[in-house]
Amino acid sequence: MCFAVFVNGRFCKDAKLANADDFYASGFNVSGMPTPTNLGFSVNALNVNRMPGLNTLGISMARADLEPFGLISPHIHPRATELILVLEGTIYVGFVVPDTRNPFKSRLFDKILHPGDAFVIPQSMVHIQYNMGTTNATHLSSFNSQNPGVHMIPYQLFGSNPPILDDVLVKGFQLDKKVIEHLRAQFS
Template sequence: MAIHTTLTLAIIALVSSFANAYDPSPLQDFCVAANDPKATIFVNGRACKDPKLVTADDFFTSGLNTSKLPAFTGSTYSAASINEIPGLNTLGLTLIRNDFAPNSVTPPHIHPRATELVLILEGTVYFGFVTADPSDRTKNRVYAKTYSAGDVFVTPQGLIHFGANIGAGKVSTIAVFNSQDPGFNFIPDQLFGSNPPILDDVLSKAFRVDKKVIDQIRAEFS
């Protein structure tokens, strides 16, 4: 009886972990996000617009032929996310256009809630991600190569990844995420630009360098 109970609990825990791994599946055709300060019921953190008031414009955006907003040094972006398309609420998708200047670098970062699929529109980019080495879990392996226009690559959910424009001109990409809120966590900024700061002793031991080196790096993020 005890074995049966333990096995049942293990199966429930496993199923629950998979169920919570991605955006929940909607139980209606759509739930257009509405800015309603009086709302008391939310789906994925947004109130649903009255279906009778929904229009085609709730499922539309434009302008991704160019990028408009600063992302990080040397990069700009335009988005087709829930903020631009209210009808994306509960559908588990985000699309981003990025343009990268020559010699720019995409800092190591993660998307904790989404897998990323990227299409190269223009240019040449070196891109890769890091994960534990399957042959030796105490070590890490980089999966990286050079991509050019027409190439597509994928980054599994939650893994550290990075990129660099290694061509003479700009790089343009379209990235699709299987979450309406994939998260963009840049590793250097989180480690060295946090408030309050992480203790120097923690970072110096983690990176195996003198505390003066940590102070020098942190100064670049202040």
């Protein structure tokens, strides 16, 4: 539903046809489906597919559950800042800040978070979340976009279809072609 200007693509209900259910979603007290990886995390995403009324509102949310040593591998959200709040467990978070005058240098801003701690990841910054503890950990993430997007860096670099050229990856990462093949096997 859009109160201002109607927008197409995603359906944009006439306000007269909308009702409270369009602004409601449930099921965020439990974890989402495990991801099809061995990384040990799952995401339960609250987006426009679950709550149609979010369309055009510029906000969304997700719940992430991490097993002990579970990792959300290095990734970026190209269209949103992420505000993290830890509900349970111990989560290590960090994002990489480029040196504005030398793109080959950067700093890591990282922190160990406990329940009730919050951390913010500015839009498009490379970041990770990692469960350092021996018990499950859960955090909520708010995004200031209805569609933040997610670019999982290792999967994008080594698992794309078609693959990035061998020469590019060998030179870009200064790794043997054999290691590149190993990486491709992991992430395709």
